[in-house]
Amino acid sequence: MKAMLRRxxxxxxxxxxxxxxPEKGKALLWLLPWDGGAQSGLSLSALDLWFLEVCRRVRLVxxxxxxxxxxxxxxxxxxxxxxxxxxGNTGDFxxxxxxxxxxxxxxxxxxxxxxxxxxxxxxxxxxxxxGSSWKLPPSLRAxxxxxxxxxxxxxxxxxxEGKTKGYHEIVVPFGPHFTRRLQxxxxxxxxxxxxxxxxxxxxxxxxxxxxxxxxxxxxxxxTSNNRESDGKNKNDxxxxxxxxxxxxxxxxxxxxxxxHVDELFFNMLNDYMEKLDVENKKDAETLYHEWLVKMxxxxxxxxxxxxxxxPCPYLQRPKGRVAAINAYRKYLIYSEDxxxxxxxxxxxxxxxxxxxxxxxxxxxxLDQQS
Numbered sequence: 001m002k003a004m005l006r007r008x009x010x011x012x013x014x015x016x017x018x019x020x021x022p023e024k025g026k027a028l029l030w031l032l033p034w035d036g037g038a039q040s041g042l043s044l045s046a047l048d049l050w051f052l053e054v055c056r057r058v059r060l061v062x063x064x065x066x067x068x069x070x071x072x073x074x075x076x077x078x079x080x081x082x083x084x085x086x087x088g089n090t091g092d093f094x095x096x097x098x099x100x101x102x103x104x105x106x107x108x109x110x111x112x113x114x115x116x117x118x119x120x121x122x123x124x125x126x127x128x129x130x131g132s133s134w135k136l137p138p139s140l141r142a143x144x145x146x147x148x149x150x151x152x153x154x155x156x157x158x159x160x161e162g163k164t165k166g167y168h169e170i171v172v173p174f175g176p177h178f179t180r181r182l183q184x185x186x187x188x189x190x191x192x193x194x195x196x197x198x199x200x201x202x203x204x205x206x207x208x209x210x211x212x213x214x215x216x217x218x219x220x221x222x223t224s225n226n227r228e229s230d231g232k233n234k235n236d237x238x239x240x241x242x243x244x245x246x247x248x249x250x251x252x253x254x255x256x257x258x259x260h261v262d263e264l265f266f267n268m269l270n271d272y273m274e275k276l277d278v279e280n281k282k283d284a285e286t287l288y289h290e291w292l293v294k295m296x297x298x299x300x301x302x303x304x305x306x307x308x309x310x311p312c313p314y315l316q317r318p319k320g321r322v323a324a325i326n327a328y329r330k331y332l333i334y335s336e337d338x339x340x341x342x343x344x345x346x347x348x349x350x351x352x353x354x355x356x357x358x359x360x361x362x363x364x365x366l367d368q369q370s
Contacts, residue, residue, distance in 0.1 A: 003139070004142075005312055007093070007138050008050075011049060011280050012049055015090070019045065019047065019048070019091070020045055021045075028052055029053050031045075034057060034079060036077065037077060041079060041081035042081065043080075044080060044082055044083060044086070044090070053080065054079065056075075057072060057074070057075055065199075086101070087104070088107075088108070089103070089105060090106075093137065093139050094137050095137055096122045096134055096135065097134065098132050098134040098135075099134065100130070102133070104147060107122065107134075109158040110158060110160075111165035111166055113168025113222075114154050114156070114168055116261070116265050120200060121134055123140075124182075124190075124194065124196050125190075130266065136182075137271040141183055146179060147176045148176065149175050150174040151171050151172070151173055151174070152173075152174055153169065153170075153171050154169065155169040156168050156169075159331045172266045173266060173267060174270070175270035175271075175273065175274055176274075177270070177276075178273050178274075191273070192269065192319055195269060195273070198341060199265060201339065202341050202342070203261050203265075205331070205340045206257065206296055207258070208238050209328045209329075209331040210257060210291045210303060210306075211250055211254060213303050213324040213325065214252065214310060214324065217323070219312075219316075219320070219321045220313045220315075220316025220317070220320040221319040221320040221321075221322065221323030221324070253303070256302055257299055260295075260298055263289075264295075268288065271291075272288055275287050279339055289342040289344075289345045292340075292341060292342035293345050293346060293347070296332060296342070296349075303324060329346070329350060332346055
């Protein structure tokens with residue numbers, strides 16, 4: 001509340017064209033009569049900067065028995081006459097703004113809620129596929145200098161075409177080094193954006209490797225061309241990965257990986273920034289690569305779990321197992337574009353330092369393990 005009051009004069013000046021009389025604006029809109037018609041619609045200029053809107057005509061009444069009932073009536077016109085043209089850019093203290101070619105508009109959640117990708121776009125200004133970027137809400141610029149860990153709680157009720165699509169909530173830790181960069185100059189925010197983008201891309205590589213390994217297992221180690229996979233050619237297994245019946249098989253394991261990463265993603269980003277500030281970039285990169293290896297190991301465990309439940313032709317199970325594990329590991333180690341940041345550490349982790357791809361130690365078959 002103190003932070004809001006501290007920033008209020010600045011925001012009043014910024015949005016003065018919409019709220020010309022800041023001390024006289026109406027704030028609690030449900031206290032005013034509303035018959036649902038055009039004449040009772042309120043102009044934005046008559047409101048307070050942080051007005052609280054009522055968007056449904058609902059009234060609570062008591063019945064003859066003393067029970068409460070809710071009566072609802074439709075409205076022909078919106079409560080605020082000219083708000084739609086502003087697309088939510090009304091000076092809200094909490095709402096992030098998406099900067100598009102058509103002007104700024106407030107964040108509108110989909111049924112997916114706050115994915116880590118969407119949060120990174122909003123927090124760090126990472127450009128979206130459409131080329132738009134994000135402006136932080138005033139609330140995230142108001143924390144000031146602190147040596148404590150702050151917790152950002154993001155909550156939204158997703159809606160579309162008059163229907164609700166779920167309540168979504170997430171809590172993200174902000175360490176002092178993280179907060180300093182987030183609230184600092186744009187160049188400081190770019191440090192966060194660069195590392196966050198790298199983490200998103202690396203996790204995407206683990207996800208793809210797991211999906212293709214599961215698809216190979218289900219086919220007994222053979223690709224859609226009906227030949228045995230060597231685990232290296234990403235295009236070989238892409239058709240199998242995208243097949244609907246295959247997706248149904250491995251989707252639960254990808255979701256489990258996704259949930260595991262969600263719990264640790266921003267913690268890693270915090271730790272990286274602290275290491276970068278306190279020590280140096282080399283130590284920060286070492287810390288990050290060690291974290292990636294742990295994420296890969298977790299994916300390895302999920303693959304083992306998947307191979308116990310995803311159907312595979314019985315006679316093809318030994319070959320399928322070898323092909324799946326090789327596909328998972330080689331996809332990450334021998335990335336064609338050098339996309340995976342910790343490929344060198346994985347070679348050491350799995351003892352694949354000196355051998356060429358064809359000479360790598362093959363994972364044990366089911367017969368060898370028994």
